[in-house]
Amino acid sequence: MKRPEQKTEIKTIAGKNRIIENIIGALLSKDRFLLLGHDNPDEDCIAAMVAFGLLASRLDKTCYILTCSEINENYRYLLNICRYNSIITIENCAELPGGVGGLVIMDTAKPSMLPKSEKLHELYEDETVLKIEFDHHLGSDSGYIGDEGYCLVTGASSSSELVGLLAFKLRCHEKLPASLRQENLMTRNFVLAVLTGIIGDSKMGKYLKSKREQWFYRLFSGLFEEILLKETFKDSKNFSTMEQVYGEIFKLSKAEENCHALFLDRMKAGKTLRWSVLGKEESVRAMGEFGQETVTAISRTVADELAEKTKVMGLVGFYDDPAHSDFIQFRLRRSQHYKGLDLRNVLEMLKIENGGGHEGAVGFRIERDRVDNIDRYAENIIEKLEERLHESGNR
Numbered sequence: 001m002k003r004p005e006q007k008t009e010i011k012t013i014a015g016k017n018r019i020i021e022n023i024i025g026a027l028l029s030k031d032r033f034l035l036l037g038h039d040n041p042d043e044d045c046i047a048a049m050v051a052f053g054l055l056a057s058r059l060d061k062t063c064y065i066l067t068c069s070e071i072n073e074n075y076r077y078l079l080n081i082c083r084y085n086s087i088i089t090i091e092n093c094a095e096l097p098g099g100v101g102g103l104v105i106m107d108t109a110k111p112s113m114l115p116k117s118e119k120l121h122e123l124y125e126d127e128t129v130l131k132i133e134f135d136h137h138l139g140s141d142s143g144y145i146g147d148e149g150y151c152l153v154t155g156a157s158s159s160s161e162l163v164g165l166l167a168f169k170l171r172c173h174e175k176l177p178a179s180l181r182q183e184n185l186m187t188r189n190f191v192l193a194v195l196t197g198i199i200g201d202s203k204m205g206k207y208l209k210s211k212r213e214q215w216f217y218r219l220f221s222g223l224f225e226e227i228l229l230k231e232t233f234k235d236s237k238n239f240s241t242m243e244q245v246y247g248e249i250f251k252l253s254k255a256e257e258n259c260h261a262l263f264l265d266r267m268k269a270g271k272t273l274r275w276s277v278l279g280k281e282e283s284v285r286a287m288g289e290f291g292q293e294t295v296t297a298i299s300r301t302v303a304d305e306l307a308e309k310t311k312v313m314g315l316v317g318f319y320d321d322p323a324h325s326d327f328i329q330f331r332l333r334r335s336q337h338y339k340g341l342d343l344r345n346v347l348e349m350l351k352i353e354n355g356g357g358h359e360g361a362v363g364f365r366i367e368r369d370r371v372d373n374i375d376r377y378a379e380n381i382i383e384k385l386e387e388r389l390h391e392s393g394n395r
């Protein structure tokens with residue numbers, strides 16, 4: 001069956017699921033994604049890109065958000081979310097990254113609304129690059145941009161809502177690596193981004209047309225309240241205005257910035273590698289001030305940064321919130337410039353059983369009672385790694 005020229009509602013749940021299934025397959029198998037939207041992107045468009053970028057970076061994918069123009073001052077705050085979440089924003093259409101496996105097009109009714117650039121055009125034309133599309137503009141003069149089977153294009157309050165739908169399916173998906181299943185994909189930032197898109201496009205939820213749209217909006221604002229109640233930011237109520245969402249994103253960005261500064265302040269350097277760990281009391285303070293989720297997310301970002309700084313590897317560690325678990329969490333990340341060691345083998349080498357990941361990034365957990373001093377413990381790991389690097393002639 002040939003798909004119609006103009007965008008139409010996906011009629012069945014099975015039809016939607018099939019497309020979501022395809023998109024999840026692509027998200028798990030490809031490594032680099034370039035996200036873009038229509039010219040002069042609005043809140044929903046940016047929020048959908050940010051939300052997708054957050055999901056992908058949780059899966060250790062590299063994500064670029066291409067804005068192609070200076071973003072409207074009022075929406076810039078949304079891009080703040082990217083700063084500490086390993087999402088790279090690019091303003092210049094002529095500076096596209098190489099090796100992109102997937103192009104993700106958000107909230108763009110028809111091909112002619114895409115930013116115009118020669119480089120981008122080459123990417124659209126490149127058949128080896130998969131085009132994934134999320135959109136809720138249907139009928140009239142709309143037209144598909146994504147590849148057939150990869151367009152989550154259907155009736156919804158916003159494009160962000162459709163990314164929210166993807167996250168719901170993804171978080172308990174059987175193909176999700178076991179190491180990621182225990183991680184929370186729907187972080188505060190993710191939920192805030194989706195809410196921003198829904199509220200932005202529906203003017204504070206007032207113009208949500210169908211019962212289903214209202215249901216989705218309530219689901220996300222409810223979900224967010226629940227997340228906030230569990231965390232330290234306990235003063236928030238129902239999210240019905242954009243100001244409230246702004247306020248939360250601002251608070252969260254500030255917390256991320258401070259948490260990031262703390263990790264960088266604790267950074268130590270060996271002969272080649274760098275690491276940063278938070279001690280027992282310091283972790284308690286960080287958990288109290290920033291919350292477990294932010295500490296976890298920022299530690300990942302810092303591991304990436306330390307890896308890229310040394311061009312080899314970076315290690316981070318902290319004590320979990322005692323209310324949460326009895327473990328110390330570590331994360332070891334390999335630079336994009338270094339392929340000499342499969343990090344899964346490092347776990348073996350260190351005789352660590354409670355951990356996993358992929359060749360470029362692993363996480364592991366050690367019971368807190370088994371470690372006297374986290375600084376010395378981390379230093380010991382770094383020494384072993386450096387010895388190994390030395391032996392294998394890498395630096």
Ligand SMILES: [Mn+2]
Pocket residue numbers: 044045107136158159201
């Ligand atoms: Mn929209």
